[in-house]
Amino acid sequence: MKPEYLLQQNFDLRHLNSFGISAQAHRYVRIESLSQLQALRTQLQADTDLSQLPRLILGGGSNMILSEHLPHIVLHIAIMGRQLKAETSDAFIVRAGAGENWHQFVLWTLAHGYPGLENLSLIPGTVGASPIQNIGAYGLEMQDYFDSLRALDMQTGEVKTFTKQDCAFAYRDSIFKSGEPGRYVILDVCFALPKQWQARLNYGDVAKYLQAHNVATPTPIDVSNAIIAIRQSKLPDPALIGNAGSFFKNPIVTADLRDQLLRQYPACVSYPQANGDYKLAAGWLIEQCGWKGYSAATVGVYEKQALVLINLGGANGAAVKQLAQAIQADVLAKMGVSLEVEPVFV
Ligand SMILES: Cc1cc2nc3c(=O)[nH]c(=O)nc-3n(C[C@H](O)[C@H](O)[C@H](O)COP(=O)(O)OP(=O)(O)OC[C@H]3O[C@@H](n4cnc5c(N)ncnc54)[C@H](O)[C@@H]3O)c2cc1C
Known part of the structure; x- marks a missing residue:
């Protein structure tokens, strides 16, 4: 019986990842329903060549850094409704x-x-x-x-x-x-x-933005519009500048380390955690280490937000990894803080 899906070879994922990396997937299949996925699973079990391929589940590709050649079978999930x-x-x-x-x-x-x-x-x-x-x-x-x-x-x-x-x-x-x-x-x-809704405005510049726009009693749509406007002013649009959003998680550190950092950097931003630790702003740490606006050949650090690595044109996974590792090593050496990468390297 003919499978209901199309298994493609050497498929370029350039337009399916927000960093805009040109990556060739050994096999690619777009899945639009549970029955297609079940049929594919049966085929994978029956076909020894296919069953041995590593598998990659792909959504919008906005939290992934891809290698140039992926030996995988990529399952692009497009189940709608x-x-x-x-x-x-x-x-x-x-x-x-x-x-x-x-x-x-x-x-x-x-x-x-x-x-x-x-x-x-x-x-x-x-x-x-x-x-x-x-x-x-x-x-x-x-x-x-x-x-x-x-x-x-x-x-x-x-x-x-x-x-x-x-x-x-x-x-x-x-x-x-x-x-x-x-x-x-x-x-x-x-x-x-x-059904009983309350606006959550106590984070970032949302309350300030609404006040500046004379919105005293915001609706959910007002809050959404404010957040869209704030995000657009801070983060690059992946359609214009390839990126994967925040590249590092905000690190959680002990109270001792946070106190030590505060003595050295009185402006260090930190948020207390329930267990006595503190969450730090990764973007602020990276900025203090001088990386904001940095450019290498094909990759760089966004000029408005040091937490975002960007594709300057023709970036590949290896170049992104190299830059991420250089930032991690520098922040560890200067601040004593380990940064953990947020996107998945494939
Ligand atoms: C400009 C920008 C801003 C961002 N801002 C934020 C933010 O504010 N907060 C935040 O949390 N994230 C943010 N991100 C990261 C990203 O948007 C999220 O992680 C998002 O959920 C990734 O969705 P995706 O469909 O692109 O996933 P992908 O990148 O395709 O996949 C991410 C992971 O999920 C797995 N996966 C995808 N779909 C499925 C599925 N159906 N079943 C099982 N596994 C699956 C993949 O295998 C992979 O491991 C931002 C990214 C960008 C580019």
Whole structure:
């Protein structure tokens, strides 16, 4: 029987990753439904050549740095659909297919009167990738309104439902990222969006922005518009300048190290954690080390935000890795802080 999907060879992923890296995938397949994914899984099991290839699950490619030649079979997840699945006394339960564009999904929820996700406006990528690193911005994490997700277990073929507890969400982390990456293909995600909504404005410049625009009682759409405007003023648009957003996680350090840094750098920004540790701003540390606006041949550090590495034209994965490692070594030597990379190197 003819498979319902098209398995392609030597496929260029340049337009499927936000860093704009030209990467040749040995095999590529676009998956638009659960039945296609199940048929592919059966084919992979039956074909010894295919089953031995490393597997890469691809959403929007906005959190990945790709090598030039990928020996992988790339499963590009493009399962669409979004709807109100149910209503409880206090929440709207909405569901979206893994391949839906995250930002378009957020706008759709707001247009339909389902508030809650507005602080995560304009984050690139897909709905299916949002639980992988528990995306977050402006004082909100995806887990705050997560309800459940369905995923295909590529090992057993079982379609499994994951509750919030099953996902083990943490700061930019989940079971899918640090447990068994690649085992589960997320099919769709449900969110429980609150009927009693309260704006979250105590992070970054959101309150200041709304005040400056004379918005005294903001609606969820006002908050979304503010966040879109703030993000556009700070972050490069991947359609114009290739990038993967924040390149390093904000490091968590002990109170001793934070005190030591404060003595050396009184302006050092830090946020207390429940266990007595402190979260530092990685971008600030990198900027203090003099990297902001740095340019190498094909890669550089964004002039408006030191946390963002950019493609200056023709960048490859090796050049990005080299720059990231040079920054990590410098920050460790000067500040005593280890920076952890956020995107996945493939
Ligand atoms: C300009 C810019 C700004 C950004 N701002 C933020 C921000 O504010 N906050 C934040 O948290 N992130 C941010 N990011 C990072 C990125 O947008 C998120 O990590 C996003 O969720 C990645 O989605 P994606 O579909 O592009 O995933 P991809 O890059 O395609 O994949 C990321 C990981 O998820 C896995 N994956 C993807 N889809 C599935 C699936 N259906 N099932 C199983 N695994 C899957 C991949 O295998 C990979 O390991 C930013 C990136 C850019 C370029």
